[in-house]
Amino acid sequence: MISFVAGIIDLSAIGFKEFPREDGGRGAIALRNFNEGEILFSISRSFTLSTKTSSLPTKFGLKAWKERKLDKGWSGLILCMMWENSLGSQSKWGPYLATLPKNFDTPMFWNDTDLKELEGTAVVGKLGRDDAERDYHEKVLPAIQSRPDLFPPLAIPDFEEYHMMGSRILSRSFNLERTSSSEGDAEDEEINPEGDKSTGSAMDVDSDAQEEAKDIEDTSKEADDVLSEDEDEENSVVSMVPMADLFNARYGSENAKLFYDELHLKMITTKEIQAGEQIFNTYGDLSNGELLRRYGHVDLLSLPGGMRGNPADVVEIGADLVLSTFSEHTVSSSSTERIDWWLEEGGDDVFILEMNNEIPQVMISFIRLLYLPADEWEKVREKGKPPRPKLNSQVLDLLISVLKNCLARYPSTIEHDEEILKSQNLALAKFHATVVRLGERRIVTTTLEQLQSWHRAECGEKGSTKRKQNSGSEGRKSSKKSKYA
Numbered sequence: 001m002i003s004f005v006a007g008i009i010d011l012s013a014i015g016f017k018e019f020p021r022e023d024g025g026r027g028a029i030a031l032r033n034f035n036e037g038e039i040l041f042s043i044s045r046s047f048t049l050s051t052k053t054s055s056l057p058t059k060f061g062l063k064a065w066k067e068r069k070l071d072k073g074w075s076g077l078i079l080c081m082m083w084e085n086s087l088g089s090q091s092k093w094g095p096y097l098a099t100l101p102k103n104f105d106t107p108m109f110w111n112d113t114d115l116k117e118l119e120g121t122a123v124v125g126k127l128g129r130d131d132a133e134r135d136y137h138e139k140v141l142p143a144i145q146s147r148p149d150l151f152p153p154l155a156i157p158d159f160e161e162y163h164m165m166g167s168r169i170l171s172r173s174f175n176l177e178r179t180s181s182s183e184g185d186a187e188d189e190e191i192n193p194e195g196d197k198s199t200g201s202a203m204d205v206d207s208d209a210q211e212e213a214k215d216i217e218d219t220s221k222e223a224d225d226v227l228s229e230d231e232d233e234e235n236s237v238v239s240m241v242p243m244a245d246l247f248n249a250r251y252g253s254e255n256a257k258l259f260y261d262e263l264h265l266k267m268i269t270t271k272e273i274q275a276g277e278q279i280f281n282t283y284g285d286l287s288n289g290e291l292l293r294r295y296g297h298v299d300l301l302s303l304p305g306g307m308r309g310n311p312a313d314v315v316e317i318g319a320d321l322v323l324s325t326f327s328e329h330t331v332s333s334s335s336t337e338r339i340d341w342w343l344e345e346g347g348d349d350v351f352i353l354e355m356n357n358e359i360p361q362v363m364i365s366f367i368r369l370l371y372l373p374a375d376e377w378e379k380v381r382e383k384g385k386p387p388r389p390k391l392n393s394q395v396l397d398l399l400i401s402v403l404k405n406c407l408a409r410y411p412s413t414i415e416h417d418e419e420i421l422k423s424q425n426l427a428l429a430k431f432h433a434t435v436v437r438l439g440e441r442r443i444v445t446t447t448l449e450q451l452q453s454w455h456r457a458e459c460g461e462k463g464s465t466k467r468k469q470n471s472g473s474e475g476r477k478s479s480k481k482s483k484y485a
């Protein structure tokens, strides 16, 4: 066991090596057998890098920091990272920052030709390059220029560096829940009482693990999801965690996770691990679209039917696609009013299709809202309750058209994508884009096929027997999701 200034690691038990690219590249390997619950390493909270631990906010002046809104979003942490980086070995994070990648395979850095390959997927709309550029020019650069004593004019970090640090956060940060003693002194607490807003940071909190671990709390994803946005801002701080960010992840392969107590973060095994196996953290078992957007890789596992893909794949269907398809079917003057009401009531504007081919209830409810006769729409509005997610032929017809329109947005067919993936020496961006859109197309196609077969059955049955239960007939409330299988 080696004790170092920042923590403890047993380098006879855990090593770091280069795995093949599809297994994550550089990652952690078990050098002996581990039982569940063993600590792989621990690191002091004071060695995590965040706006709470960097001294930049205090030097900058906490009031000015807030006035420039550096306490919101990631711009404050990016600024801290750029400043610590500029100090080189004088920063305690200098050696750590020097080990982080400078180049990324994420679509944020792709050219227009490569990005075109992602057409139809939700990835393109989420890149956020324009927002990042605006933050740099409107918040960060003026803050830098206001303090030549901290940022010498000849060494002002440019947008590319800002961008690189942002990508390091996206692919390597953790959402650390605050604890009283981790919050530093009272001054620090004033820096950012609302906490950093972490939209899409890498490896966050798992509520189950929190319950199990009691005073040792986990820092992966799901519990973050159960916190409201406000609670999230108050309770967590986006942090770079040296060493913990050396762990790769793969769908369903997690065998270790980061937990924390008041003073330390600990990587703890969550399963038995045999010597020679890779030690995997979890990034939350994301779809390939999200993996590509945040981390620049995709997961390819064996799926039923001899296919390869990611079991966590999803397709995001925007309410705007549903609405534009609805307009092709119907002339309705009141849909804008209905949509406004839906959104004001907190209704979703994106509906998620998964591999199980179920249609989200909320999507059915949304479509029914569009079709309601005027008097029923008035009742719905008065009661403040969206229509019940009952399936009827109208809803089914529209769903079929929506999915057809959804398929038409992808630049190729399933067969073509499968051919592309057989080619040798495929460029990485093209390979990744093809995997993402193929995964999505398969979900839309199988869901559409099921809707169509159900529709055919319904037409055949018309005039004779009524549609069978479980097929989502009018008047029957579907279970959590409507399934056509």
Ligand SMILES: C[S@@+](CC[C@H](N)C(=O)[O-])C[C@H]1O[C@@H](n2cnc3c(N)ncnc32)[C@H](O)[C@@H]1O
Binding pocket: 021, 022, 023, 024, 025, 026, 027, 171, 172, 244, 245, 246, 247, 248, 249, 250, 294, 295, 296, 297, 298, 299
């Ligand atoms: C938190 S870091 C893990 C350590 C990283 N391999 C390194 O060398 O610094 C996340 C990055 O590792 C790579 N990675 C992690 N899991 C992977 C996987 N299953 N397949 C391919 N690349 C993976 C991706 O480049 C991702 O952006």
